[in-house]
Amino acid sequence: MNITDREIGVSEITGLEALYFALIDSKVEMVTGVAGFPVTAVMNYFEKNATPEITTLWMTNEKVALEAALGASASGKRSLVLTKHVGMNVLSDPLVTSVNHTIGAGVVIVAGDDPGVLASQNEQDSRWYGEVSEVAVYDPSNPDASYNSLVRAFELSESTKVPIIVRITDRLEKATGTVTRSAPVEKTEITFDRSIWKLTMRGKHQHFHLHAQPLLLDEAENSPLTRYAKAAETSRIGIISSGYPSTLVDEVLGEDHPEISHLSLNVVSPLPLRKLRQFISDHEKVIVIEESEPFIESHISICENVLGKTTGHLPYGRIEKEHISFAIENCDKGKVSEYTDVETIEKRGARSLCEDCLFLPVYRMLHDLDILIAGDMGCSIRSAPEPLEAVDVGFALGAAISTGSGFEKKSVAVIGDFGLAHSGIVGLINAIQNNRDVLVMVLDNRTAAMTGGQSTPDLAEAVKALCNDVTIFDFNDPKLAESRIGELEELVRDKLSVKGVSVIYVRAECVLYR
Template sequence: MTNTKDTTGLEAIYLAALDSNVRFITAVAGYPMTAVADYFFEKKEFTNYDIHWFTNEKAALEAALGASVTGRRSMVMVKHVGMNVLSDPLMTAMMHTIGSGLVILAGDDPAAKASQNEQDSRFYGAISETATFDPATPQDAYDSLNRAFELSEETKVPVIMRITDRLENEEQEVSRSQINSKVKQEGKVLDRNIWKLTMHGKHQRFHIESETLLIHEAENSRFNHCLIKEGNVGIISSGYSSFIVDKILSTQLVYSSYSHLSLGMVTPLPEKLVKRFIEQHERILVVEESEPFIESYINTCCSKILGKRTGHLPFGIIEKEHVEFAFENIDNDELSKYIDIQTILNRGSRPICSDCPFMPLYNVLHNIQPVAGDMGCSIRTAPDPLNAVDTGFALGGAISTACGFPGKGIAVIGDFGLAHSGIIGLINAVDSGFDILAIILQNDVAAMTGGQSAPDLKEVVKALVPDTTCINIDELQKLEGKEACSENIQDMIQKKLDNKGVSVIYIEGKCTKH
C-alpha cells in the first residue's frame, strides 16, 4: 500500500486506471472530461495503455466493447450529453454481456458551466439497470474505479462512474491499495455461450444473474457510508455533495446530531439500506446534484422527504451555503427561496471571440431567419447582439433541424459537429430530397473543447452534394475587407437559396485561439 499526498480526483482516477490494468481507453472531448483525457494522453508515454480521441460517443463505446470482449479492460470518457449518444450500444451491452471490465466515466456539469444542457448521468445507470458509482472524494474515486472494473467482470456488464469538475480538482492523500496487486491474470473474453439464448433469454439471464449481483453489491457496498446519531434528522447524499455535507457536519456543532447516509453507489439504489435509514428519522434531507434523482425514488414512500422539490435546495449545483440554508430550515415543509431564473444579463455574457474568422458570416445571418445552429462556437452567436442562429439542440443536429424548416432551410455546423453526427443528417437530407443549405465551418479543431483535431470531410461532402462551394474566409477578408467579405457571403447564400435540393457552402477559417 502506497500513500500519495495532495492527490487530485483527476490524478486518483489515473492511478486507479493504472492499478486496475486498463489497456484500452476512448475519449470524446467536452467539459469536464477533456481535462481527464488530456492528463491520460500526457502520461501515455510512461504506460502501456492505448488511448484514442473519438468524435462520437456511440463509436467510442463500441470500440471499448470490442476491446472488452477480446480480453482488455477498457474505459470510455465522455461528458454527460455524450451519455445520450452512447446509450444505444449501452442498453444492448447489458444483455449481450462483455468480457474484461468496462467502465464508462461520465463527466457531469452541474450549473452547465460549459454545456448545452444540464443533465444527470445517474439516470442512465437506472435506465440501463447497471451500477453507477458517485464518488465524493479523490480516495473514493480511486477505490470506486478499482471496484467498478471488478464488478463489471463479475456481472458481465459495463459499469458507470460519475464525476464532476469539483471532484477532479479536489485534493486529498490517496492510498493506492492495489498498487502491489495489479490484475495480472489473462483478460476475460466474451463467453459465446450467450448465443445459445434467445434475445428474451438474454434479458431473463440479466435479471436472474447479473442484476442479482448488482443489487447485492449496492446493499452491501463499502462506498455507502452510514453514520447514525441520536437526533431525528437524517441527511442522504451522493457524490461531491457528500463531501460538502461531511465538512459542515464535522465543523459546525449545531448540526452534530444529524445522521448522514452517503451513497457512493447510487444504482441500483440500495432500497433496504435507505429504507432503514428513513425509518430511524423524523425528517430526511436529500442533498445531491444536479437532479432530484435519489429524492424522486424515495419521496413517494415518505412524506418527510425534503430536498430540491420542497425548495430546500436548488436544482443543479450544490454549494456549502445551500446546504447550510437547508439545515437552518429543516423544520419547514416547503420553501420558496430558489425562484430566480439565471439570465445572461445577471450571469455575465460569454460571447463568441471578437476576432473569430467567421464573424462576417454571423453578421449576414443576423438578418436571416430561421437558422439552425449547432453545438460549438456558433451557439454563442444566438443571443444579442448577433442573433445569428436560432436553434441549438444537439451536437451534429443542425442539418436535420433545418430539414424541418419551411422553404429552403439553413444550417450552420462546425467540422467537428459534422464528423460527430451531422454527416448522417446530410446523408438523410440528400436521400430524402430536402431543400436545405448547409454552411459548414472548417477550422480543423474542436475549438470549444480544447482544440482537438477535427476530421476533414470536405471530399466526402463534395461527393454527396455536387452543389458545394468552398471558400477560405481568411483570404477573402484580406483581399476584400470584412464588410465586402460579408456582402460576398450574403450573395453566395442567396444564390444557393435559389437552387432546389441540398446545397453546401464550405467556409475555411483559422481559429485564433488554437
C-alpha cells in the same frame, strides 16, 4: 518527479490523479474519449501520462467510443470510455444492448456531469442511465472514493459481464485528498463468451435478471464505499447524499452540526433501498442532498419526512455549502420557496465568440438574412444571444442539418467541422436521400474549439462525394474577410433560391488555437 513515482497514502492528490492511478492499477489497456467539459481534462491527463500499455484514442462520437471499447473488451482488454453527460445520450444505444449481450473484459464509462451548466447545452444527470440500462452507477465524493470506485467498477463489470458507469464532476476532479492504492491487478484473460448466443433476445434479458442483477443489488446494499456517520442515538435529522456534495455535507456537519447523521451513498444505481428505508425510519426528518436532479429523492419522496429539491429546500443543479445550511435551518417546514430566481445571460455574463474570430462577419451576415437559421452546439451557439442574434435554434451536437431540413422553406444550417464529423454527416445523408431543401454552411477551422482545440477530420471530399452542389469558400485572410462577405452573401442568397441540398464550406483558422 514522475507521476507514477508519487507516494500515495501520504501526499494529497486530486480526484483527476486518483482516476489515473485507478486506471493504471486496474491494468486498463484502451481509453476512448470524446472531448467535452469536464472530461477533456481527464483525457488530456491520461494521454500525457499514459504508459506504453495503454492506447488512448480521441473519438468524434460517443457511440463509436463505446463500441470500440466493447470491441477491446471482447478480445480481453479492459477499456474505459470518457464522455460528458450529453454524450451518454449518444452512446446509450450500444450501452443498453451490451447489458443483455454480455461483454468480455471490464468496461467502465466515466460520465462527466456539469451541475450549474458551466460549459454544456443542458444540465442532465447521468445517474438516470443506471436505471435506463440497468447497470450500476458509482457516484464518488472525493479522490479516495474516485480511486476505489473505478477499481471496483472494473471488478464488478467482469463479474456481472456488463459495463459499469462512474459519474464525476469538475469539482470532484479538482478536489484533493489522501488516496490509498491497492495492489495492481493481474492482466485479465477474460474474453467474450459466445455461449450467450444460445439464448433468444428475451432469454438474454432473463439471463441478466437471474445472474447479473442480484450481484448489482448486492453491490449497492453492501458496498464498503458507502459511509454512515451516525450521530447521537437521539439524532432527529439525517442527511442522505451522494457525489461531491457529500464532501460539502461533511464540512457543514463538522463545522456546525455534529448532532446530524449522514449517510453518503457511493453506489446509487441500483439504489440500496433497504439501507435507505432503515435510515429514513430512524430519523424524524431526512434531507437528500445531491446534484443535479432529485434522483435519490424521487425514489424515497413517498416518505413524508423526506425533504430536498422537490420540497424547495435545495436548488436544482449545483449545490453549495450555504444551500445545505439553509436546508438544515428550514427542515421543520414541509415546503419552502427560496430558489425562485431564473438565471439570465445578463446576470451570469456568458462568454460570446472571440472578439477577433474570423467568422464574425459570417454571423452578422446570417443575422441579416431574415430567415430561420439552425445552429449547432459548437461555437455557433454563442452567436444566438445578443448582440449577434445569428442562429435561432440549436438542439444537439451535429443536429443543425437535420433541424434545417425540417424548416418550412430552404434556410441555412450552420455547423462546425467537428459537429459534422460527430453526427452531422448523417443528417446530410438523410437530407440528400429525402430531397430536402437546405443550405449547409460548414464553418471549417479544423479545430474542436469549444472543447480544447482537438484536431478534426477533413470531410470535404466525403461531402463532395455525397452532394453535387458543394462550394469551398476561403475566408482565412482577415484583411479580405470584410471585403469578401458581400461575395459570400451573394452566394448564400443564390443557393437559397434553388431546390435541394447545397453545401458551402467556409474555411478560416481558429484564432484561439491557430
